[in-house]
Amino acid sequence: MEYTLTSKVQSQAKAVLKDWIAVPSVCDETDDKTPFGRHIQEALEIALDTCEELGFKTFIDPQGYYGYAEIGQGEELLAILCHLDVVPAEDLVEWTHNPFEMVESDGKLYGRGTQDDKGPSVAALYGVKALMDQGYEFNKRVRFIFGTDEETLWRCMARYGEIEEQATYGFAPDSAFPLTYAEKGLLQAYLVGPGSNDLTLNNDRAFNAVPAKAMYQGDKMDAVKAALDQLGFEYTEEARQIVVLGKSVHAKDAYEGTNAVIRLALALEKLFPENPAFKLIKDKFYETGYAKPIFGEVEDEMSGPLTVNLSKLIINEDESRIGLDIRIPVTADKDLLVDQLAKAAAEYDFEYQEFDYLNSLYVPLDSPLVNTLLEVYRDLTGDMTEPISSGGATFARTMPNCVAFGAQTKGAAVTEHQIDEYISVENFYDAMEIYAHAVKELASDPA
Ligand SMILES: [Zn+2]
Structure with missing residues (x-):
């Protein structure tokens, strides 16, 4: 220039x-x-x-x-x-x-x-x-x-x-x-459900980035490693905890990242098949970054597809808490999407809580x-x-x-x-x- x-x-x-x-x-x-x-x-x-x-x-x-x-x-x-x-x-x-x-x-x-x-x-x-x-x-x-x-x-x-x-x-x-x-439109929200006496997780990552790491610490280290191996997911061990590895990208491009928190949940689901948080994640979110089982195909010409980033998974005796960053195409109806999300969550005894919303x-x-x-x-x-x-x-x-x-x-x-x-x-x-x-x-x- x-x-x-x-x-x-x-x-x-x-x-x-x-x-x-x-x-x-x-x-x-x-x-x-x-x-x-x-x-x-x-x-x-x-x-x-x-x-x-x-x-x-x-x-x-x-x-x-x-x-x-x-x-x-x-x-x-x-x-x-x-x-x-x-x-x-x-x-x-x-x-x-x-x-x-x-x-x-x-x-x-x-x-x-x-x-x-x-x-x-x-x-x-x-x-x-x-x-x-x-x-x-x-x-x-x-x-x-x-x-x-x-x-x-x-x-x-x-x-x-x-x-x-x-x-x-x-x-x-x-x-x-x-x-x-x-x-x-940008929606950040929690799904909050029953706690667990079987394990504690504290993966509380930023909403707006696909998490590159997820930690597990507990008495099932070997079994968790075996499950991760079986799924072919990468991890390391540091300071007596398992660190599942993913690839971080901005939440708006969630489908291009590798979500370590979801990977950890998928491994833990094998050990705790009755845990509703892991079931919910496996059934509805999986690894794609779109959560199509909940929302279906949502996309418009002006702004592209709806994206979903699951970056927080916290489980303790009192509650299980999942944090989501959802990017909503400009022509989509936010209230309808929230409805669909709340209904899907309710099947697993989880409740929708809005954290923040920015208009498109x-x-x-x-x-x-x-x-x-x-x-x-x-x-x-x-x-x-x-x-x-x-x-x-x-x-x-x-x-x-x-x-x-x-x-x-x-x-x-x-x-x-x-x-x-x-x-x-x-x-x-x-x-x-x-x-x-x-x-x-x-x-x-x-x-
Ligand atoms: Zn900036």
Whole structure:
């Protein structure tokens, strides 16, 4: 791509990204002074300081749920929806570099948050800064909204939505180019059933990832190993427990992963054939990532198939608890699906409990916003890839007329949520360039 942005603004952006990555803004709810921990509070303050230095007016929610930075004037509000929290780094020893010290190597910027979502946020911010440097005036208010709770429960945007102004339109730089105009509904739920005196399990993994590990500890080690061998499932033994191995992918692509928790349940079902949790999992979920025995074929052209990720299996004397992450096509009827799920669960004496639900997103392809963003992207890149729909969830669905726009460029590796997360320098600069032109088209008068 030919850059109109100067190398000066590019390297400023890189330096700022380094500062933002240095804050390990992982959710921590044990701190009593902040909703999501002092690191997230610090990330919010640093981001707003950066914006203020660039000439934005800033506001921080006194309770610490969100902040925003605004430039320009006019009735209409162009929102750029970012988030400053990151997922945990997990095993530090597996990282090549310290995840919270951005390192540039081989044309890549390594660090937790470089791709999701600090890198894209800084790229968008400096795209706008470049316009300011070039003397553009904004005929709409351009507002960067910084959420702090995207990787967990979106309480930041819930609070923003209760108090603050909604977007006229906007985008979330938290996905891939060209743009996402449809996002599936996202349902996270529990099935809760009878406890067991025979065994205890405590596999409490994140909802939004296919679990790569599942643990068993108890007095049937040899029998569990024999069952796993018989099924051909991989496992290791560590610290007197069996660790069943799978392959983790994002829950939206559940059908591409290998679910270690389900594999453990299938092995345990052989030892405890009367246990209703294992029966339920074997009969209704098995390994496919669709749970077709419950829902049948659910799919639409805009958003693809319904997917199901079973990531939590907790069994103790009091209860058995199964955690599910379900991505619902935009045209499907959520209430009907919940009905089907509750009925299937009831056959095994399990009860449905909703944990969280996010509405789907759908902005028509012929809307002015989609047209403008797509035109900017195509002009700059020559890439004619059609807009996509996604099972992922971005803040775009928290406001009307918002889409996900970038920042992964075509062919870029998906590294978010993974060990050695990175964004390539080229991707970072390309995204800045695209965002600058997009905001110029959407919200500026000629310089
Ligand atoms: Zn993100």
